[in-house]
Amino acid sequence: MRVKIFIFIFIIGILCVPAYFIMRSFGLFQDEKVLVHYKLAVEVKGKKYDAWPLISSFTAIDKKGDDRQLYYRVEDPGIEYLFQLAYGQYELRPSKENPFLDGEVHYTMDHPEYVREEKQYENANDYTVLTHFYNQQEQMIYTYNPEAKLDKAYVRSIITAGMTRTTGRSSSTVEDNYINISKLFKDKLGVHVKVDVDEDNKIVTLAMT
Numbered sequence: 001m002r003v004k005i006f007i008f009i010f011i012i013g014i015l016c017v018p019a020y021f022i023m024r025s026f027g028l029f030q031d032e033k034v035l036v037h038y039k040l041a042v043e044v045k046g047k048k049y050d051a052w053p054l055i056s057s058f059t060a061i062d063k064k065g066d067d068r069q070l071y072y073r074v075e076d077p078g079i080e081y082l083f084q085l086a087y088g089q090y091e092l093r094p095s096k097e098n099p100f101l102d103g104e105v106h107y108t109m110d111h112p113e114y115v116r117e118e119k120q121y122e123n124a125n126d127y128t129v130l131t132h133f134y135n136q137q138e139q140m141i142y143t144y145n146p147e148a149k150l151d152k153a154y155v156r157s158i159i160t161a162g163m164t165r166t167t168g169r170s171s172s173t174v175e176d177n178y179i180n181i182s183k184l185f186k187d188k189l190g191v192h193v194k195v196d197v198d199e200d201n202k203i204v205t206l207a208m209t
Helices: 002-025 079-087 181-189
Strands: 032-034 039-044 047-050 059-062 070-073 090-094 103-107 115-121 127-134 140-144 155-167 170-180 193-198 203-208
Touching: 032 155, 070 181, 079 103, 079 115, 079 181, 079 203, 140 170, 140 181, 170 181, 181 193
Parallel strands: 039 203, 047 103
Antiparallel strands: 032 059, 039 047, 059 070, 070 170, 090 103, 115 127, 127 140, 155 170, 193 203
């Protein structure tokens, strides 16, 4: 009898391994989701404007909660536009092209460079690319080092559910590091980021105050 129970548990254990990896590839064990199937917008005075070229597939939010956090893929230059939204460095262009939006955002060009990269050389051949973030006064507020231990206070490793990345002949789950924009902006800029999710119309709206 004990042998049968052991065999049964062993078989169940074997079956659970692939099931775990399948569920993990769909992000079932993480608290965040990447906004692949949503439109990203910004709210200004009660109206919604397309936030492009911010890319929704590089943007993530908490799956649940009243105060959802906003995340953006840390190695994508689009974070520059989030800083511009925080500082109000944009113009609004009304449009009726998309019936679910009131227009689009046009980002201005006259502003400091908020995201800057620096090569940190270990020797004459090898280096690490550091990403520095700056405020409007051009003071450095945070540095991301891809080779350092994950700074869980500001950075999360997030899976893009159901997607794979091919490298050579092998493929793997798409998993990238995302910076917690909500926490970074609140702690370093004094800007609060509110996230509103409209599941029916597939719009995630940001409001920065």
